[in-house]
Amino acid sequence: MAYENPDGIRIGLEIHVQLNKLKTKMFCGCSTDYHNAAPNTHTCPVCLGLPGALPVLNKKAVEAAIKVGLALEGEIAEETQFHRKNYFYPDLPKGFQVTQYDYPIVGKGKVVIEGEDGEHVVGITRAHLEEDPGKLVHIGSIEKSKGVLIDYNRSGMPLIETVTEPDMRSPKEARRFLDKFRNILEYLDVFDGNLEGAMRVDANVSVYWGTRVEVKNISSHKGVERALLYEIMRQKNVIRRGGKITQETRHFDEGRGVTISMRTKEEAEDYRYFREPDLMPMRVTGWIPAIKETLPELPDAKRARFIEQYSITDMHARALTSKIMLADFYEGVCAKGVDPKTAATWAADVFLGELNYRDLAISSYDGKTIGFIHAKDPAVENSFKVSDMVELVTLFAEGKVSDRAAVEVIRIILDGTEEKTPSQIIEEKGLFKAEDDLVTRAVAETIAENTAAVQDYIGGAEKSLNFLVGQVMKKTKGTADAKTARELIVKELKG
Amino acid sequence: MITKEDVEHIGWLARIEINEQETVEYMEKLNSVLEYFGQIDELPTEDVAPTYHVAEIYNVFREDMVEECLPQEIVLTNTEHKQDGAFRVPKIG
Numbered sequence: 052m053a054y055e056n057p058d059g060i061r062i063g064l065e066i067h068v069q070l071n072k073l074k075t076k077m078f079c080g081c082s083t084d085y086h087n088a089a090p091n092t093h094t095c096p097v098c099l100g101l102p103g104a105l106p107v108l109n110k111k112a113v114e115a116a117i118k119v120g121l122a123l124e125g126e127i128a129e130e131t132q133f134h135r136k137n138y139f140y141p142d143l144p145k146g147f148q149v150t151q152y153d154y155p156i157v158g159k160g161k162v163v164i165e166g167e168d169g170e171h172v173v174g175i176t177r178a179h180l181e182e183d184p185g186k187l188v189h190i191g192s193i194e195k196s197k198g199v200l201i202d203y204n205r206s207g208m209p210l211i212e213t214v215t216e217p218d219m220r221s222p223k224e225a226r227r228f229l230d231k232f233r234n235i236l237e238y239l240d241v242f243d244g245n246l247e248g249a250m251r252v253d254a255n256v257s258v259y260w261g262t263r264v265e266v267k268n269i270s271s272h273k274g275v276e277r278a279l280l281y282e283i284m285r286q287k288n289v290i291r292r293g294g295k296i297t298q299e300t301r302h303f304d305e306g307r308g309v310t311i312s313m314r315t316k317e318e319a320e321d322y323r324y325f326r327e328p329d330l331m332p333m334r335v336t337g338w339i340p341a342i343k344e345t346l347p348e349l350p351d352a353k354r355a356r357f358i359e360q361y362s363i364t365d366m367h368a369r370a371l372t373s374k375i376m377l378a379d380f381y382e383g384v385c386a387k388g389v390d391p392k393t394a395a396t397w398a399a400d401v402f403l404g405e406l407n408y409r410d411l412a413i414s415s416y417d418g419k420t421i422g423f424i425h426a427k428d429p430a431v432e433n434s435f436k437v438s439d440m441v442e443l444v445t446l447f448a449e450g451k452v453s454d455r456a457a458v459e460v461i462r463i464i465l466d467g468t469e470e471k472t473p474s475q476i477i478e479e480k481g482l483f484k485a486e487d488d489l490v491t492r493a494v495a496e497t498i499a500e501n502t503a504a505v506q507d508y509i510g511g512a513e514k515s516l517n518f519l520v521g522q523v524m525k526k527t528k529g530t531a532d533a534k535t536a537r538e539l540i541v542k543e544l545k546g
Numbered sequence: 547m548i549t550k551e552d553v554e555h556i557g558w559l560a561r562i563e564i565n566e567q568e569t570v571e572y573m574e575k576l577n578s579v580l581e582y583f584g585q586i587d588e589l590p591t592e593d594v595a596p597t598y599h600v601a602e603i604y605n606v607f608r609e610d611m612v613e614e615c616l617p618q619e620i621v622l623t624n625t626e627h628k629q630d631g632a633f634r635v636p637k638i639g
Contacts, residue, residue, distance in 0.1 A: 073610055074610045074611070074612050075610050075611065075612055075613070079613070080608070080611060080612055080613025080614075081612075081613070081615050082612045082615070089618060089631050090618070090630070090631040090632045091618050091621045091622065091631055091632060091633070092615065092617075092618050092621075092631075093615050094615055094616055094621055095613070095615050095616055096616075099616075099621065107606065107607070107608040108606065108607050108608065109607070109608060109610050110607035110608065110609060110610065111609075111610035112610075113607070138559070139559065139560055139561045140638070141633075141635045141638065187638075188632070189637075190629075197637065198629075198634050198635065198636055198637055199634070199635050199636070199637060199638060200629055200630065200632035200633070200634055201632055201633040201634075201635060202631075202632050203621075203633075321555075321559055326598045328598070328599070330606070331599065331603045331604055331605065331606045332598075332599075332604055333604060333605050334604050334605060335605065
């Protein structure tokens, strides 16, 4: 059934992404590896905007933009060039930002997302290259700030800004788009989303097909959903009270979860865009065939192949391809000859679930080990070996461990610091699946010790059965198979 | 025609304080520049492609190779307004 969009919601996004897999900045040879560096140690006359310094464009940035363009099924411009966007703010040492204006490198494209009513196409308006400004740090809180400290290490970082059509119909769709977009960029190996400030989003949103409001400065996917939910509620309230929505820019306050009006007197014409005379125009469509050759299998194609090759469900394939490193890890496990369907259940449902529960973000995969960092504290690292997953899935498939015990092993590895194989952990913790007579004995004991629950169950209280199963699991320290225990109890009590 | 309000607005964009006397002075000067461009505008240029660069050069790139950056003390050498390795500026309104 088609989604009717009852509130007439339209959401468009502008996404700024650092091409942080490049070694150097957009227009100079300064290293992009500044995240743990002291302020103003990754700068030079070009990115400090010193008089007379000449920018020279990083070829790899242009290649990355073409890659992104092709992955978004976008048109690559025959001729493209840079403009100066003039405004005075201390994060811009030159007094202007080098960006693209009416000749962006990437034109119309599209991304297919899982929308409110199945597959939904989000149009891409354009994507262009630009430089990141420096970073401002307020002394004290923003309100009571006594001054501002400027660090130009970020100045000149290569960015790609992607603008979508207002095709998203709910905050959920906006978030799905961002997840998909980030996934594509990571497949292309142009972007590491785990680095601070790597992706920043502005969203424009309107209700009842009305006037749009821009919400700026959102730094996380969750933040986008929250900002949009708040802003939609605010607009609906204004209209319900008989008010009108004015076209304006609002700022998202992540801490308080609200959007605040920003009074701005600057309009597009005030930026006095003009061609950047220090940079030559580009004609790069000739590069397209060679770049196409280097394009990896993209998420949708990989998902289709997984379903075909491994006979797994669409849901599992979707989860496994949601991160390229997880997809590679899964294929690494399958290559060792384990059953792909069982491996998919363990990797997509259990393993990924446990990672999300712990706020761990996948950050590396080298063919043998998948690594993660804590989403809020990158210093916290951990990893999981392909060989451990293979061992665990095999033990489970052979019926040597219960599913509960296998989950336990995954948790122990994720929370542990010692290098232990699943077999060692199972041995140490006594997690091997209980022999059947052990379970039978536990069932008999449970029935004998819990006469009240037994009576309740016989009397028709189905809930009591869960309690009895729980008692059996407790007696066997979780090594019994819950399904077997349940069947044995039912057989014993109801014949 | 550039008005006094335009001059004030331009001053605000550039974050420059302009007093009453200067506003009038700049308005007159800017209008004379505009007048001169008005003269150029009279030339028939419909059939002439715009020239943005004198040399017809395309595709000037550098390789993605790391070069040495400036040391922090050199970066900050031209300012008195510094703190903890950063440039310090007044609060921005």
